[in-house]
Amino acid sequence: MMRLGTVKFYNDEEGFGAITPSNGGNEVNVxxxxxxxxxxxxxxxxxxIEFTPKGVEAVQVTVLSA
Numbered sequence: 043m044m045r046l047g048t049v050k051f052y053n054d055e056e057g058f059g060a061i062t063p064s065n066g067g068n069e070v071n072v073x074x075x076x077x078x079x080x081x082x083x084x085x086x087x088x089x090x091i092e093f094t095p096k097g098v099e100a101v102q103v104t105v106l107s108a
Contacts, residue, residue, distance in 0.1 A: 049085045061087060061100050076101040082108070
């Protein structure tokens with residue numbers, strides 16, 4: 043199930059950021075390998091989540107609106 047959220051921050055150099063889910067809940071980490079397109083703060087995005095040894099990550103992140 044795809045989820046919606048807003049990019050809180052993203053650092054291109056480090057390839058790391060966070061997404062705030064639209065339905066509330068904890069922020070989700072996002073890494074460069076999980077992006078389908080470039081993201082910027084305040085972008086509305088659609089994403090899936092993946093459970094990893096380091097925690098929950100956003101994957102298949104796609105920008106819906108800037």
